[in-house]
Amino acid sequence: MSAASLSLSAQPVLEVNDLRKHFAVAGGGPGRAAGLLRAVDGVSFSLARGETLSLVGESGCGKSTVAKTILRLLAPTSGQVVLAGRRIDDLTLSRLRPLRRRIQMVFQDPFSSLNPRMPVRDSIAEPIRNFRLARGRSDLEARLLRLMDRVGLPADALGRYPHEFSGGQRQRIGIARALAAEPDVIVCDEAVSALDVSVKAQIVNLLMDLQKDHGIALLFISHDLAVVEHMTHHVAVMYLGRIVETGSREALFETPRHPYTRALLSAVPVPEPAANRARIVLKGDVPSPIAPPAGCSFHTRCPSCIERCRTEEPPLTALPGGGAVACHLAGAEGAAHA
C-alpha cells in the first residue's frame, strides 16, 4: 500500500496527497552554500466529515507549513489538496476564492489575526459579506447574534474592539469568524495553546459541540497531547517534514509504534510533583531540514537504531488494525519493544 493511498476513513472532505513545500534559503556565512529547506516533504492524509485529525510533532517539523499550504497562504511546491472531491491546489487564486469559504483557520494568537481597529461586528461580518451568505441586513444581523450565542459571547461584544477582550474571549471571536463562513473544515493551529486550563477546556468543548452539530471536520495542530487524547479521532505524528506514524486515538496513545511517538508521549509533564518519570530522553540535536540525515530521518536520535536505519529509509507502512508507521523495527507483528 502506498503512502498516498493511506486513508484514515471513508468519505474524506479533505485529502492531501504527497504534499511538499520547500523553501530556498540563503547560505549562512562563509563555506555555507544556499540550500533547500524541505519544510514539508511528502505528507498525505485524509479527513472525514465530522472527524478530527490531530497533527503533532516537534517544533519546526512542518505542521504550520502543512496548514498554510492547504489554505494556500503558501504555494505548495508539489502534491495535491482535494477538498470535497475537487482538486484545489492547482486552481488560480481567483478560482479558489469561492472555495476558500469551506475551509477556515483559527490561529494561536487571536490578537494578531483580528484587525485591532475593527469592531468585532465587522471582523465577523466580513466573511458573511465576502461570500454573500446573508439575504439582506436583517439576516446578517440574525446571523451575527446566532454566532455570538453559539460561541458563548454576549451580544454587546459585537460593538467592542479586540483589545477589550481576554485571550479566551478573543479566541471565541476567532472561532465565530471562522464559523461565519459556514465551513466544512476548520484548521486550528495551536488555537488553544495560550489559554488557561479552564478556558482551554471551554474552547475545546465548544469545538467538539460545533463538530457534532454541523459535521465540521477539524485539523487540530497542538503540542498539548493530553488535550489531543481527549478530543481527537485520529492522530498523525510528524518528524522533519514527514508523517512517521498515524493511527486512531486508541491505537496511538495505547500502543504507539514509532520510537519518536513513544519519546514524545513520555515527555509530557505529569501534574504530580513526586511522580515517577520514565522519560525517554532523546539524545542529539534535531537534524536540520536543509540536510536531513540519510536513511531514517529519526535514526540520529533513535534509542533503538540499527545499521539498516542509517542507510535505508523506512516507508510509511499500513498496520493491520488501521494506521501506519514508518519504522524498520515496528513490523506488522507488533511494536519494537526495544
Next chain:
Amino acid sequence: MSLLSVENLQVHFRTPDGVNRAVDGVSFEIGSGETLAIVGESGCGKSVTSMSILRLLPEPQAQFAGAIRFEGRDLLALPDREMRKIRGNAISVVFQEPMTSLNPVLTVGRQIGETLRLHQGLDARQAEARAVEMLSLVGIPEPERRVHAYPHQMSGGMRQRVMIAIALACSPRLLIADEPTTALDVTIQAQILDLMRDLKHRVGAAIMLITHDLGVVAEVADRVMVMYAGRKVEEAAVADLFRTPRHPYTRGLMGAVPRLGVRAQGRAPGRLAEIPGMVPSLKTRIDGCVFAGRCPDAKDFCRLHAPALESKSPGHLAACHFAPKDARPA
C-alpha cells in the same frame, strides 16, 4: 534577605470606562536559587505583575502602589537609567508572545548579540560567536546558519527559543519566564526546563515562572502562588499545594487539568472539565471574596466579607473563610 520581595503591589490601569484593578495588593518573595511558579486564570494579573518588576508598563495609564525590592533596592523608585542597566542583565525576561517581542527586521544573531554588547561589552565578532553558542544551547539545529535568519523564517517554537537564548545570554540573577514553553513541543520543553534548572544550579538564579501548565509547575517549581482576579488566593510549597489544595479555585483548577492516559485511568475521553462561570470584571469594586461568584461552597457571608490571606498550615497560605486549617497553630 530575599532576592526579590514584592510588598503589597497594586497596579491599576486608568481606562476610558473606569479603573481596571489588574493587581490589587499582592505580596510575595523569591530567594536566590528558588523557583516560584505563578498560576491563575487568564487575565488575573500574572503578566502585569511580571511587567511591573521590569517597569515595562505604560506609566501614566498604569498607577503603582507598594514596593518591589530587588537586592534591597525598590525598583518602583529607581530612575529609568538605572533600570535599563538591570533589565536584560541582572533581571531578564522571556515573554509570552515571541512573534511580537522579536524585531522583524534584525537577524536573530543581531538580537542576541545586542544584549551582550550592551551589558558585557563584547565586540561584534565575540557577540556573534556567543550568539551561535546560545542558539545551540537552546537546541536550534544548524546554529551557524540560523544566526543569520530573520524571525519570520523560523517556526513558532524556534522564535520562542531565540527569546530564551536572549534572556539567558547574560546569566541573569532573576529570570522571569512568562509562558516560556507554550509554543514548544514536549521534548524541546523538557530541554528548556533543564536549561532553566541548570541556570538555577550554576548561577544560583531565581526563577519566576508563569504558566498554565500544571505539569510544568509540578516538575520545576519549589513554591506556587495562585492568583485570582488580581489577588493572591493561595501559596504553598509545590508538593503541599498539589497534595492538599486549600482554596476552592485551586481545587477547581487541579480538577480541570487534562491528563494523559484517560483510558488507563478508566475514564472515557470526551468533554474536558471546566470551572463553571466567568471571572468577575476588575472594574467594579468587589467587597466580598473574589471567587464567591463561581465557588461551589460560597455562603452569603463570602459575598459580603473578603477573606484574609491566612496561614492554614506551616508555609501554606490561603484566602478562604472555609478552607480547612490544621489544628496546630502554624
